[in-house]
Amino acid sequence: MKIAVMATCLGDALFPQAVQATVQLLQRLGHTVLFPPGQTCCGQMHVNTGYxxxxxxxxxxxxxVFGPVAEGTWDAVVAPSGSxxxxxxxxxxVVARRAGDERLAERAEAVAAxxxxxxxxxxxxxxxxxxxxYYPHRVTYHPTCHSLRMLRVGDKPLQLLRxxxxxxxxxxxDAEVCCGFGGTFAVKNSDTSTAMLADKMRNVLDTRAEVCTAGDSSCLMHIGGGLGRLRTGVRTVHLAEILASTEATQTPAAAGSPGGVRDEPVEAQR
Structure with a gap:
């Protein structure tokens, strides 16, 4: 298949290793991976904040930018992000229709499909x-709200991890309980967000896992920030990085730590 990668803002700016791992994984499975260079923000933060x-x-x-997938030039678009x-x-x-642009709404639906x-x-x-x-570590999985409730991915990440x-x-x-991030929610309702994070961290630590994984870098950033400030030693690693890990891609140092994949250059067709 020809698959275009949607890197997301957070992936591009803060967590490129999750995007690189997505490319490495799909290429290892024999697929052609493309990276549309004009991509920017999907607009989620604008919509969720009311703009x-x-x-x-x-x-x-x-x-x-991603219109070619609707025209059959690519087979699919993938994002390492449920949100x-x-x-x-x-x-x-919905945004397009509220603005009275039915043509844009139809094109958006074709890309979304x-x-x-x-x-x-x-x-x-x-x-x-x-x-x-191959990933020789004790891992627990946090199902993020958007993937669980909006996309309804169910146990697909767990199938892959098993x-x-x-x-x-x-x-x-209490895996299905929100971690408290919620984008701007964590900023506007910081006290509530922090309390929710404390509950999530307590549950992660109760598992005695080395790694907490999820399909969204945003939630991992929130959880990982809290675990790091407490110096718990528990790391957060994106699902894509675990799935991209093999015995061949792990250095001797990485094999003993839950980081996993070597930082190698990734080639993607444009």
């Missing part, structure tokens, strides 16, 4: 749950 009018040009630009995928699938057409979160793409579209990964060789998967207590 629907300001989101219109952002949505229009996204549709222009950004959710924005494309559930917000873009072929846009997938990583675990969805692997399990539902590519039909694979064992990606040949097939990883060497990985010990431990259940996270």
């Amino acid at each position: 629907l009018r300001e989101a219109v040009p952002v949505v229009r630009h996204h549709v222009e 950004c995928t959710g924005s494309v699938r559930h917000q873009h057409a 072929r846009t997938f979160e990583l675990s969805e793409l692997l399990v539902d579209v590519l039909g694979v749950s064992d990606v040949g990964a 097939a990883v060789r060497g990985l010990e998967l431990v259940d996270l207590p």
Whole structure:
């Protein structure tokens, strides 16, 4: 398949290793990976904060950049982010219609129909749950709100993790409870967000896991920030990085720590 990667703002600016791992994984599975260079923000933060009018040009630009997937030039678009995928699938057409642009809404729906979160793409579209990964660590999984409630990915990430060789998967207590990030929610309601984070961290620590993983870098940033400030020694690692890890990609140092994949240059077609 020809698959275009939607890097997301957070991936591009702060967590490029998750995007690189997505590319490495898909290439290892034999697919052609493309990176549309004109991509920018999907507009999620505008919509979630109530700036629907300001989101219109952002949505229009996204549709222009990823439009070839609707025309059959690419087979799919993948994002290592449940929240950004959710924005494309559930917000873009709504934003366009509220602005009275039915043509843009229809084009947005066509792009959304072929846009997938990583675990969805692997399990539902590519039909694979064992990606040949190796990750010898004790791991717990946090199902992020957008992936769980908006995209309804269900246990697809868990299917993928259970097939990883060497990985010990431990259940996270109250896994379906929000971590407290919620984008601007964490800024506008910091006290509530911090209390929710404290509950999530307590549950992560109760598992005695070395690593907490998820499909959204934003939630991992929130959880990882809290765990790091407390110097717990528990790391947060994106699902894509675990799935991209193999015995061959791990250095001797990485094999003993939960980081996983070497920092190698990634080639993607443009």
